[in-house]
Amino acid sequence: MTDAAPSARHPGAALRMLAILRDLVRRPSGAVGLTLVLGHALLALLSPWLVPHDVTAVSALSMLGQPDALHWLGTDHLGRDIFSRVLMGGREAIWITGIATPLAVMWGGLVGIWFGLVGGRTDDVLMRIVDAFLALPWILKMLVLIVTFGTGDLVLIPTLAFFYGIPVIRIARAATHDVVARDYVQAARARGHRRLDIIVRELLPNVRDALLVEGAMRWSWMLLAFSSLSFLGFGVSPPTPDWGLMIADARGFMSFAPWGVLGPVIALSSLIIGINLTADALARTLGIDRAQKAPV
């Protein structure tokens, strides 16, 4: 924007954000969801200073111990404090998916808008490729990359961002189709604006809401995927605590030490439920119906 313009538009944009936030908090699902998400984010930030025990300290004396005053959620098969590990176990997942989600929405969104604007045969052909890609089970595709390049943040973030950006293409393209037919896009074309100008100025502001909601949804699915990867042993490497990994470790002892699964499961599901509730409320606030958009 120009030098003169920001003074004029920024209060408007900030006011809009505030209004959306206020509306979000007023909805019960928004209030509960946002509380859960913010609580988790806060915990992930502060947990290193909050944990009562060293999360990697192994103790042969207290293996699979029941919950007691010292170990609130008991201990795992290596005698580590489950409560401390649950507190710390979301850090990796939230950090990685928190970076990968915006990346996924950004690249998927831009490509989708571009497809929607170009239309015609190019769009037809490229979308069939996208469809074919979506038809493959996601875990298979991801495992191929991870097995090839190894684990670690530098592989996991781009991998998750890449695969989770593909369904975003579909959503962004559909949202763009609604906008492209509008006369203001035709007007911009008739004036002779470049395609990038049209995408940034005319389309993006009108597709943004749909992308925002989509981003929130993607985040929860990505968290699940990340936990699944950890569960399978391809995510976080031990001894770093992680909910998925903890569930995987504890599931063998579930019959006589169920508390090992309970902690991480509650933590993981409360975060995912929180994100889902927030996305739902956000969609309703922004006037987008998410009910029909099934997870891909």
Place this chain on the structure above:
Amino acid sequence: MSSTGILDIRDLTVGFTGRDGRGRAVLRNVDMQVSPGESLGLVGESGSGKSTLALAAMGYFKRGLRVMGGSVRFEGQDLLALPPTALQAIRGHALALIPQNSGQALTPSMRIGAQLDEALRLHSPLAAERRAARVVELLEQVRLPEPQSMARRYPHELSGGQQQRAAIAMALAGEPRALLLDEPTTGLDVTTQAHVLELLRDLARERGMAMVYVSHDLGAIARVCDRVTVMYAGEVVQSGPVRAALRDPAHPYARGLLASIPRLHDTGLPRALDGRPPAPGETGAACAFAPRCMLAEPRCIAARPALQPDGSGGLVRCLRADETDVRPVIAAAAPRERAALTDEAALTIDDLAIRYRQTGLVARLMGQDPGPATVSDVTLTLRRGETLGLVGESGSGKSTILKSLAGLLAPARGRITVAGGVALPGAVETRSPDQLRRVQLIFQNPDDSLNPRHTIGDILAQPLRLYFGLEGEALRARSAELLERVRLGAHYLDRLPSQLSGGEKQRVAIARAFAARPDLVLCDEVTSALDVSVQAAVLDLLDELRAENGTSFVFVSHDLAVVRALSDRVAVLYLGRLCEIGPAEALFANPAHPYTEVLLGAVLEPDPDTAPVLLARDVTEGAPPARGCPFQRRCPRKPGSICETDQPPVQDLGNGHVLSCHIPVQTGALQ
């Protein structure tokens, strides 16, 4: 109660609760009575409450609205007190509604006959075996051709007018005693509209139905209604017999409204009604129209006037209604300042043909004939400072030609040349920035042509940055100047389109087009989404800008009176072929082409004493015939089989009046 009419609304006040918790009235103390066999017209600007009133007549209120007082009675029953099941029994049965675009409300996957049968099953006591005969009868009643085969068709196999008739047949299935119509012909072609209105008028008379007809189109009201109620800011300002109400209304608002309508036989621009109606709850204890009224006195602001007899059998809500000598004069359109004619061509179209890509890949590989083009053989010239009106029914290719001129649709054949002999390449991507700047487009609906997320400043900045590289202070100054030019102030710069009224939005769209300093401005139905009072102001503005800048206009409209008001020359199109082109006066006074005659004949004037001239069986067509004259199948004056085989010859009637027809015209006889 039965003596006062079948529909009886008394002292009805309807409103909603505002954000501040105060009640805001959308309808204020409204009275409305309709007797059997009578048809009442409801007119007013958008937001005047006319649709709310029509829906209230069937006991229905939009979400958020509540009744604050008054009663709604249908055949003596209080609809506001009835339980929902009892209301349901009345609605669609004794009391039916035909909404806008009801033709599109037909179920696309059900045959017309099956849909009618369903309506009969719900709303009539007829036995199953007798219903089939009744379906055909109903279709016959709405004058659909070949009712037997019509019943077996799907909605998409019917034309727009036929769909509307089928929807009317559905409403008639319950043998309603009262019919509510909300803009039933808006969106239909002039010819189709005229036919549907004739049908409604005859039906109401034949069956003794009461009708409430909501429309912004006073021409339609004049044709169909016996009485007219004029609404303003949620109250009845005038009510009375149609002749008095449309000829010499007592209320200043009604007079202003009438004056703002362009007439087919007036040569100039109609007078605009300044100002805008108040928002709900804005008017206190004053006359709602006082701020816009040229007769307003201090006493008009002191108290809200009551409805009083107007001396010609009606009621009027005006303190000065009896002072007939001060009433503003209606009509007398302001004569237009004609373009100073130079010979410099602003636009030359030579042998233009446009084809939508519809054929599939396989068909093209097989070398199948793609059929006649959407637009073909269009040749015309437009001089600098001139306005060319393009008219024709939907499907005549007028918007297609505009899109092609704007570069949004590359022509299949032909040359487009703008001022200075510069040939315009077909596609927008291949035009140079200067070529792009010269041609600007204004769209029909400003809600759709202004990005809702941009401020007015952002919107105007786009062409200014693109064509002139303006930035910073210079950009803002020029934007402000443009807003002044369209009679909006610089304080609009930071507003969003949603904060503007329809007319203001269209002014912004006009300012955006003129920001490019164009040679040629293309207007696509630019006033059809606006209220008549606003339309007059926008037409006036366009003409002023044309005169100031020497800009040429191509003006597309389905409203012939609007085209007449603004155009120097008019081109008549039928199925993408040019029928007739000539100076506006000559063409409207002496139409030479049979199609021009049909079009002009169907125009409805806001005058109950004029009647449209219609062909007995006139059905709009979708595609031109493969050979000969495009109008051959509908032509009322078809001279013979030559029309089916030969392209009609071009006849020059002199003075730029050119005709494409086999019927010979004597040049002298026309002038």
